Amino acid sequence: MSDEGLVQELKDLREQVLGVSDTLIATADGLLVAADSYEIHAESVAALAAASLGLARRTAGEVAIGGLREVVTRAQSGHLVVYAIGEQALLAVRGDEGLDLDGLHVNSRATVERLAALMSVDLGV
Template sequence: MNNEAVLAELRALREQVTGVTDAAVASSDGLPVASDTDEVRPEVLAALAAAALGLSKSAGNEVGMGELREVTIRCSGGHIVVYAVRDRNLLVVLGDEGLDIAHLHLQSRPVVDRLAEILAPV
């Protein structure tokens, strides 16, 4: 895995989308891979994002909605968005109240594809 390439993707996403405050990549079992965070602890963010993704995958499977793409959580102080990166990883993005969710979803799809390639087992 190329850690610098993962970090470059996270930093670019923060620069491209208004309101993104933090971003991280983790394994689907909650271990941090790389993070571009300021005040959020990467290991806690990774674990919580993996739990949200796992629960959402189970819910989607149970109701027959197909493969999970993302989970969006809206809080009084901003947003938490978790994207599945194939079966083994996830991308979690935090944003403030001004986060442009539509633009984030548009910009994150190619990022998720590139991360899948970067993180693919050799």
């Protein structure tokens, strides 16, 4: 797995979607893998994003709505969106209040697929 390739994917996503400020990849248990981040403590966000994803995965399973795709946290000044990369990893995206959520959702699907390929993660689809 190339860290440079992972970081380039993160930078590309930030450049493609209006309002994206920070991105990171973490393992499902919260360990930071790679980051394109300037305004956040990436290690802390990786751990919190993993916890958020784990809780949402469990909730989705309990209410029988299928495999989890993402968790969106919308706050007063922005968003944190966490995308599952298979069962083993995640992509976390921080954006300001002007984040183009629709554009992010469209672009993130391809980004998750490329990240999974770079990391040799099975997406289960």
